[in-house]
Amino acid sequence: MKLIGIGYLEAFCAGHADGRGWIANWIQDVRASQWKEPQEIKARYPSASFLPGNMVIFNVRGNNYRLEAQIAYHVGVVAVRWIGTHAEYSKRKSQQS
Numbered sequence: 001m002k003l004i005g006i007g008y009l010e011a012f013c014a015g016h017a018d019g020r021g022w023i024a025n026w027i028q029d030v031r032a033s034q035w036k037e038p039q040e041i042k043a044r045y046p047s048a049s050f051l052p053g054n055m056v057i058f059n060v061r062g063n064n065y066r067l068e069a070q071i072a073y074h075v076g077v078v079a080v081r082w083i084g085t086h087a088e089y090s091k092r093k094s095q096q097s
Helices: 006-015 017-032 038-044 086-096
Strands: 002-004 049-051 055-060 065-072 077-085
Touching: 002 017, 006 017, 006 077, 017 055, 017 065, 038 049, 065 086, 077 086
Parallel strands: 002 077
Antiparallel strands: 049 055, 055 065, 065 077
């Protein structure tokens, strides 16, 4: 898959060193994958949540952090939209409601 939004991940890792290993592994996994449907992601990341618009929420480091990505399965692109703490994610979602 082609990965867009690496800058979000780099900025996040600069402030959250404990997430670097997980993020590095996830980047490698995304680039090596060719996901064609959500079930393929779910098989690799059982705790992932799927939202409308091909949005996927990945639980990072035991759900301490959340990574929000939009997947364009038909063209093989994963676009990182947001990453932050679980608390920031919850606050963000409550403000969008």
